[in-house]
Amino acid sequence: MADVSVSADGGFLTVAEGGRSARFHAIWLRDNAWDAQTRAPGNGQRLITLADIPKDTRIATAAVSGPSLRVTFAPEGKSVDYDRDWLFRHSYDRTQQSQPGWTAPGIETWDSGLMGNVPTGDFGDVSTSPLALRRWLADVARYGFGKLLNGPVEDGALMKVVDLFGFVRETNYGRHFEVRTTVNPSNLAYTGLGLQAHTDNPYRDPVPTVQVLYCLESSAAGGENMVVDGFRAAERLRQENPDWFDALTGHCARFEYAGEVGVVLRSRRPMIELAPDGELVAVRFNNRSAAAITDVPFERMETYYAAYRRLGEIIDDPAMEVTFRLSPGECFVVDNTRVLHARKGYSGTGTRWLQGCYADKDGLLSKLAALGAAEAAE
Known part of the structure; x- marks a missing residue:
């Protein structure tokens, strides 16, 4: 009563x-x-x-x-x-979170222990079953990434993935971009070198919040994809050294891209971003796109660089990474505000062809909520 x-x-x-x-x-x-x-x-x-x-x-x-x-x-x-x-x-009469870096309900941070339980869906199932789609999208929202298997091996198939939950976000790179690499190439532009785990396009404001990478060819040895939970990395940094965590959350980094005629993209955001109440909302980490840091006081710059270095070491720690190999017709979707992605280096001979595009997380979360509401109403 x-x-x-x-x-x-x-x-x-x-x-x-x-x-x-x-x-x-x-x-x-x-x-x-x-x-x-x-x-x-x-x-x-x-x-x-x-x-x-x-x-x-x-x-x-x-x-x-x-x-x-x-x-x-x-x-x-x-x-x-x-x-x-x-x-x-909708009650607000409750104990509020107080520790900086807390994560929202439904977010589960992870490390290499997730290796044997990578969130995975079947393209045919999620394309035809609202229940299968809801479960897969819920995993992507919880862990920040998810794989899809058994998709079509055809040019532009990644657009069918985005159609499952939202819309393509077009950029200066186009509606999609090609990731073609050849081992022992004649042109170093098509190198098989590995890449450090990073978030994409930190020089945009706002950044693309979802990225899709879809495999069409994969005959080279190596080249495994790797993902790292930036939220777990931020948690480790906070646990190890709260002052370093405060340095990266309390001061803005700068990022820049001016790699083509007519394009100069710049942003000024913290590497670890918190909401005003301390919620961990985003991580931006991309050494290749980092510009000169000018928004840290002289007295804090050495501390800032120590924190920056340690965050990179945590991200590079094998205990933080989950790796998997994509075969033709497989893809993965990643929350670009949270999960860093990379690839291992290549060896031997062969080719690797992926197509990538960007979308927005609000569309993914909207689709997930709508599916949940429809299911509850049945």
Whole structure:
């Protein structure tokens, strides 16, 4: 049985039910009303602004009514029904995270221990089964990357992967880009050298948040793909040396790309980015695109470089990496704000042809949420 009480001044109410209790301010409740005068029934968007709500809004009365909580506001004299489960799901009356670098619910950081359990889906299954697609997208959201197997071996097949959850983000590199390398090449532009784990395009603001790499040819020995969880690397740095963690979160690095005529891309962002409440939201690490660091005070520059060096060492630690080889028709999707990717070097003879493109994580998360809502409604 639910119980509700209103503060003496009407500024907030307290609702208790089944061992749970939460307080809600009058202005918050009024702003989050779902009546037809406040929200559009079709899409849920607000029909009023905060300026349309009286500054002196307070709770006149509140009472339990079945599964709902009916609240009457003064001075409007307006009554609104709230679903109590919705209120508890959106409660802000809770202990807030306090340690800088905390990760959101549903995020699971990892290291090389994930090697035998790489999140993987089947292209045919996720293309035809909403349940299989939801499960695969949920793994990508949780771990920051995921593989797809048994896709078509055809030019442009990666676009069919993006179509599963969103839209291609076109850049100066085009809708997609070619990754062709030949072992013992006649031209060093097609080198088989390995690459350090990195995030792509840190010089963009915002960066592309999802990258797809799709394999069409793979006859060379070596060339395995490697991924590293940048969030786990940030956690290790914080545990080892909080001052170094603070240096990389508290000061901006600079990144730049000016490798083609008419293109000068620059950004100024921290290598480890936190939200104002300390949530770990992004990692940017790409030594090839790093510009001169000028936003760190003289007194902190040596500390900053020590932290930068140590973060690189953690990223390079084999205990942090998960490796896998892509065969033709296979691909992987990576959260480019979190997971660093690389490739091992080549040896012997052969070729390797991948196609890559960018997309946006909001599309992936939107598709995941919509699939979850549809499944719950069945």
